[in-house]
Amino acid sequence: MTDKKVRLGIIGLGAEGGMYAGLIADGKVPNVEIGAICDILTEKKARADELGVPFYEDYVEMIESGNVDAIVTCVPHYLHPEMGIAALQQDVHALLEKPVGVYTKQAREVIDYAATKPELTFGVFFNQRTNPLYVDLRELIASGELGALRHSSWIITNWWRPQGYYDQSDWRATWGGEGGGVLVNQAPHQLDLWQWLCGVPQSCFAKLAFGFRRDIAVEDEVNAIVDFGDGATGNFMTATHDLVGTDRLEILFDKGKVVVDNSKTVTITRLKDAEQELSKGMSMEDVRKMFMGQADTSELYTTEVKEYTSVWGLQHATVMENFAANVLDGTPLIAPGPDGINGVRLANAMHLSAWTGEEVDMVNFDEERYLTELNARIAAEGKFPTRS
Template sequence: MTDTKIRLGIIGFGAEGGMYATFIRDGMVPNMEVGAICDILPDKKAGAEELGVPFYENYIDMIESGEVDAVVTCVPHYLHPEMGIAALERGVHALLEKPVGVYTKQAREVIDFAASKPQLTFGVFFNQRTNPLYVDLKSLIASGELGALRHTSWIITNWWRPQGYYDQSDWRATWGGEGGGVLVNQAPHQLDLWQWMCGVPQKCFAKLAFGFRRDIAVEDEVNALVDFGNGATGHFMTATHDLVGTDRLEMLFDKGKIVVENSKTVTITRLTAPEQAISENMSMDDVRKLFTGQLDTGALFETETTEYESVWGQQHATVMQNFAVNILDGTPLIAPGPDGINGVRLANAMHLSAWTGEEVDMVNFDEERYLTELNARIEAEGAFPARS
């Protein structure tokens, strides 16, 4: 560890950029300081003055100023890749907000460019990867203690957004301005965590509802089935119109089960033997006793429940700290930039499946077909340029 501080340039000084600056100012991110602020709105200069750092209205000017060692992109999704490339080609490290891009072709451009600059650090802001709950589950699953994955289901509908939320900006909830709805705005962390723990799916079939309960063009409800290979399957459901909301993740394995409620309460059941062995060796009399509550289940499985608490801001601060020490001493990144394409591909596959009514091959994902379908919707909106 070194006392050197990485000077971070914050591109976009809204709620998110302001939050990161506060964490750094308050000492939550050792080895990092705010080097400069950039925003297209001149009135944001007051925030830079309060921090005592230079202010820029053009992010290229900030990157080339010599005032920053790295940048973080707190801007609309479509801008993340081009800003990342601009920084990296000028020798500045890049931490991109999620998603790393709106579509895989775009995401690959910044990932491939970063690969040509191995001396620079390229990360994606998946702060949930530092959540102790998911860190512990990732470790448990990777250990093989519970055996192979059979099925997983994540219902996460606690993203309720009123119509007024979408009416705040012309770009919000549009194909051309935002690139999608709940899959690209609210759910990217879950799409990443799901694959981080369970593996990257090979196929996807999805039913999406577009403007289902809100006056928007993009998806506000998602139901998707995925195939992980080797017989393992998954279901992902999310929505922005459920006022009460649910957050429940289940992962079933050969030798146990994990249930996470509200991203806080974890119940782990460990079987005393693989489920199929239990099935093969159980007498019908024991089956009767099990179904009637007369069998001591302790001989079959044990269950433990753990409650996790999180400290506000600590996860974001940990990502920035990890990013800084990777630059300084090579400590491995928690969320390397190339990992960002997995969530983008899964969201794209869900869109494409819903648009075409087909199961989508994610191993050989057709990027050009997706882009053609996306551009058709952008052109129909008539408010934003087509993408390439």
């Protein structure tokens, strides 16, 4: 360890950037200090003055100033890759907010460039990877104790957003300004965690509703089926129009099952043997007793329930602290930048499947076809330039 601190340049002092500045200023990230703040809104300079740090309107000028060792991007999604590349070009480390890009071709550009600068740190802000619940769950799955994956489903519909949320700015919930709806704005953390836990899917088929219950062009409801390979499947459902909302993750294995409710309560069922072996050894009388509630289930499985609590802001502070530790002493990254393309690809595949009505190959994902379809929708909006 070292007493040295990483001077972080915050690009975009909105809700996220403001929170990060507050966490650092309050000493919640011991190995980071604010090097400078950049925002296109000049009124944000007042906050920079309060913190006693330089203020810039141009992020390139900030990167080239010598006042920052690293940057974090708290700006609209399309800008993440180009800002990351600009930083890396000047030998400045880059921590990109999720998603790492809107489409895989764009995400790959910053990932490929970062690979040419292996001495620099390139991370993505997946703060949920620091959540003890998911850290413990990943370790359990990796141990092999529960056997092979069979199926997983995640219903994550507690992203309710009123129409006023979408009406706040012209770029929000547009193809050209934001690049999508719930998949690129609210659900990227779950898309990342799902693959972090279960593996990267090989294909996807999806039905999406665009402007289903909101006056927007992009998706506000998603139903997708994925193929994880080796017979394992999964489904993912998310929406922004469910006022009550549900957050329930289920993962079924050969030797057990995990259920996560509201990202707080984890129920782990461990079978005494693989399910198929238990099936072979059961008589129909055994089955009758089980269905009638007369069987001693302790002979079949055990159940453990674990409760987790969350401290607001702690996960974000942990990501920044880990990122800085990698810069300072090579501590392994919790969320390496290249991991960011997995969630982008899955979101892109869901879009493309819904647009074409086809199952989408994710192993050999057609980036150009996706970009062509995306640009057709950007052009139809007539508000923003198409992408390359």
